[in-house]
Amino acid sequence: MIFNEKFETMKLEDLKNLQSERLRALAKYVYERSPVYKKRIDESGYCLSDIKTIDDITKLPFTTKDDMRDYYPFGLFSMDSSKVAEFHVSSGTTGNPVVSGYSKDDVDLWGEAAARSIGAAGGKAGDIIQVAYGYGLFTGGLGLHYGALKFGCPIMPMSSGQTKRQIKLMSDFKPRILACTPSFAMYMGEEAHSLGFKPENISWEIGIFGAEPWTTAMQNEIDRSLGMLATDIYGLSEITGPGVAQECHLRQGLHIWSDVFYPEIIDPKTDLPVKEGELGELVITTLTRTGMPLLRYRTRDLVSINNEVCACGRTAPRISKIQGRTDDMIVIRGINVFPTQIEYALLQVEESLPNYQIIVDRADKGLDTIEVQVEIDQKFFSDEIKGIEAVKQKIKKSIEQTILVGVNVKLVEPKTIARSEGKAKRVIDNRKI
Ligand code: DLL
Numbered sequence: 001m002i003f004n005e006k007f008e009t010m011k012l013e014d015l016k017n018l019q020s021e022r023l024r025a026l027a028k029y030v031y032e033r034s035p036v037y038k039k040r041i042d043e044s045g046y047c048l049s050d051i052k053t054i055d056d057i058t059k060l061p062f063t064t065k066d067d068m069r070d071y072y073p074f075g076l077f078s079m080d081s082s083k084v085a086e087f088h089v090s091s092g093t094t095g096n097p098v099v100s101g102y103s104k105d106d107v108d109l110w111g112e113a114a115a116r117s118i119g120a121a122g123g124k125a126g127d128i129i130q131v132a133y134g135y136g137l138f139t140g141g142l143g144l145h146y147g148a149l150k151f152g153c154p155i156m157p158m159s160s161g162q163t164k165r166q167i168k169l170m171s172d173f174k175p176r177i178l179a180c181t182p183s184f185a186m187y188m189g190e191e192a193h194s195l196g197f198k199p200e201n202i203s204w205e206i207g208i209f210g211a212e213p214w215t216t217a218m219q220n221e222i223d224r225s226l227g228m229l230a231t232d233i234y235g236l237s238e239i240t241g242p243g244v245a246q247e248c249h250l251r252q253g254l255h256i257w258s259d260v261f262y263p264e265i266i267d268p269k270t271d272l273p274v275k276e277g278e279l280g281e282l283v284i285t286t287l288t289r290t291g292m293p294l295l296r297y298r299t300r301d302l303v304s305i306n307n308e309v310c311a312c313g314r315t316a317p318r319i320s321k322i323q324g325r326t327d328d329m330i331v332i333r334g335i336n337v338f339p340t341q342i343e344y345a346l347l348q349v350e351e352s353l354p355n356y357q358i359i360v361d362r363a364d365k366g367l368d369t370i371e372v373q374v375e376i377d378q379k380f381f382s383d384e385i386k387g388i389e390a391v392k393q394k395i396k397k398s399i400e401q402t403i404l405v406g407v408n409v410k411l412v413e414p415k416t417i418a419r420s421e422g423k424a425k426r427v428i429d430n431r432k433i
Contacts, residue, residue, distance in 0.1 A: 003119035003151060004112065007259045008314045015315060018259055019054040022287035027051045027060065030293055033078035036071060037061070037295060054262065057285060062271070062296045065098065065327075068238065072096035077292045079103055084291050089137040090237045090336055100237045103291035107146060110240040113257050114147020117246035120255055120314070121231040122206050123177055125152035130170060130204070132180035132188075133211065133334070134160040139241020140211055140334060144179040147243060153177065160184060160334075163191045174203040179242075181334040182207075182214040182222065182230070186366030189225045199227025208233050210242055211334035213322050215432060218366055219251075232321055238297055239284050245319055253306050253318025260288050263319065264296065265305050268326045279304050281326055282319065300326045330360055330427060332368045337403045339426040342372060345402040351376050351391045355417045362431040371408045372399060378414055 002008050010018070027048055030037040040061040041048070050059055067076060073096075074081045084101040102110065118129070129148045133140025141159055148155045156175055158166055166188055170178075178185060185207055192202060204226060209219075210233035222230040234254050235242040244261050245254035256263050265280040266273055274280035282299045303319040310318060330337045339358055346352045355375040362368050372395075380391055388411060396409045418425075 001119045001122075001124055002313065003116045007257070008116060008255075008316060010259065010315055012309075012315055015259060016054060019262055019287060020052070022259075023054050023057060023262070023285070024048075024051055026285070026287055026293055026295070029290070030078055030295065034076065036067070036076060037078075057262065057264065057296065058273075060285075060295045062283070062298055063294045064298045065238075065300065068098045069096045073099045074101065076294070077101045079291050086142075087137070088139050088237045088241065090139075098238060101291040102240075103289070106240070106289045106291045109260060109288060110143060110243060111146035111150040113235075113240055113243035113260065114143050115150040115243075116147075116257060117208065117233055117243045118144075118147050118151045118153060118177070120246045120248040120312075121177070121208050121233075122229060122249045123151065123153060127153050127177050127206075128156065128173055128175035129153040129177040129179060130156040130158055130166065130173075130175040132158045132160055132166055132178065132184060133242070138334070139235065139237045140179075140181075143235065143241035143243055144208065163188055164195075167192050167195060167197070170203055171197070171201070176203065177206045177208060178204040178228070179208040179233075181211050182209040182218055183212065183333050183362075183366050183368050185209055185222055185226065185230065186218070189222065193225070199225065202226055202228070204228045207231060208242075208246070210234055212331040212368070213324075213431075214366075216321070217432075221366070234301075234319070234322065236299060236301075238292075238294060239286055239299075240289075244284065248310060248312040248314060250310065250312055252310065253320055255310065255314050255316040256305075256319050258316050260286070262287050263305060263317065265303065265319075268298075268300075274304075276307055277304050279320075279323060300329070302326065328427060330358070330370075330429065332360065332370055332405055335403070335405050337370070337405060341402050342399055342426075345399040346372075346374060346395065348398045349391075349395050351380055352395055353377065353414060355414075355419075356426070357417050358427045360427065360429045360431060368431065369408065370405065371410055373410045373412050373417060375414050375417055376411050380411075381413060 046059040085104040086102045131144045135141030207230040219230045231247040233246045235244040245256040262285040264283040268281040302324045306318045353375040357373045359371040
């Protein structure tokens with residue numbers, strides 16, 4: 001179902017005019033309210049009157065994840081923090097987390113974007129939705145929640161975890177839609193089967209899955225094992241949570257709601273646009289946000305774009321599934337993890353040496369695992385087993401407290417982990433994405 005006919009099927013020419021109008025207003029808005037953007041626009045050699053159409057967007061400065069960290073917590077807001085309705089936070093590369101401030105209108109916009117996404121996935125008003133993304137500073141739970149409220153779907157605000165309870169309530173309430181990370185969907189499917197459920201006893205018909213990379217093969221596997229249509233949803237806290245882009249039932253790319261989140265695809269090395277269909281970094285401008293609007297935000301996510309009108313009738317362009325990232329962030333079970341966080345956690349434990357490797361795997365059933373191999377001083381190896389086990393637990397605890405994801409720790413002797421002469425390859429990602 002198309003939730004918002006006017007914007008989702010707008011003629012391309014009208015869409016371009018709307019984007020141009022919104023870009024002019026946005027440039028003025030941030031220039032007047034954000035000292036950071038005022039300074040950057042002044043330094044760019046362009047002025048507001050140079051921003052006439054959406055094609056002039058390239059005259060505006062980029063915003064990066066480093067900016068988010070440097071201006072932590074509220075320095076990039078265009079609104080006083082007392083006027084903000086909600087804060088959301090995700091992991092930053094080092095030190096400071098990434099904070100995003102949503103005004104009341106931004107929360108409304110987020111609900112609109114997520115509602116369009118529920119419709120694109122095939123949802124209908126009245127469908128019960130089981131929201132099994134985490135609620136809280138992470139945007140997954142609340143994003144689908146706001147979308148469902150707007151769309152008119154009765155909500156089961158489950159949050160993540162409690163697998164058996166999720167399945168029991170699925171069986172009793174018969175939700176038609178399940179929203180969670182793809183790895184959690186796989187896990188729930190596995191549990192449901194072990195409890196004796198067959199695909200025909202599973203009420204979910206539509207999955208709205210995202211927050212982590214996953215393949216089409218995994219999508220097909222979820223379709224098969226849960227007897228549903230698994231669709232991909234994309235988003236990031238800085239822009240808006242889930243609902244920046246979403247696959248329609250045809251699953252030929254994710255429609256990016258470009259009347260509000262304007263996409264550019266650039267070569268991350270030259271910063272120049274790539275040709276339609278070529279892989280590049282997704283850069284997004286929030287055309288209508290008011291709390292923390294962002295100009296040309298470098299998402300570091302690698303995608304290609306297809307501007308052709310989709311057979312579903314939507315004119316919003318489609319991005320490919322996320323093909324990778326330009327940095328070393330690993331998204332594991334929906335949580336962003338940076339190797340530097342693991343390094344930090346290791347350095348808190350005196351027995352560990354700062355030589356480590358992170359091995360990410362995807363088990364057969366789709367659940368991602370992290371193993372951290374850590375070198376420890378030779379002298380601890382001569383210790384009795386109990387002592388070694390205690391060091392291992394100490395390291396495990398330190399890492400888990402930092403990254404908020406369970407890990408396996410393997411202690412190895414000094415000089416076991418390959419040394420590098422260039423950039424150290426800290427992460428071995430064995431997931432086939
Ligand atoms: O993950 C928002 C979200 C919640 C999206 C629920 C979809 C569903 P962050 O925690 O800020 O926000 O992480 C954003 O996660 O830059 C991508 O690298 C990755 N990511 C998000 N969705 C997808 C997806 C949420 N569908 C970062 N496929 C992004 C691959 C995804 N990666």
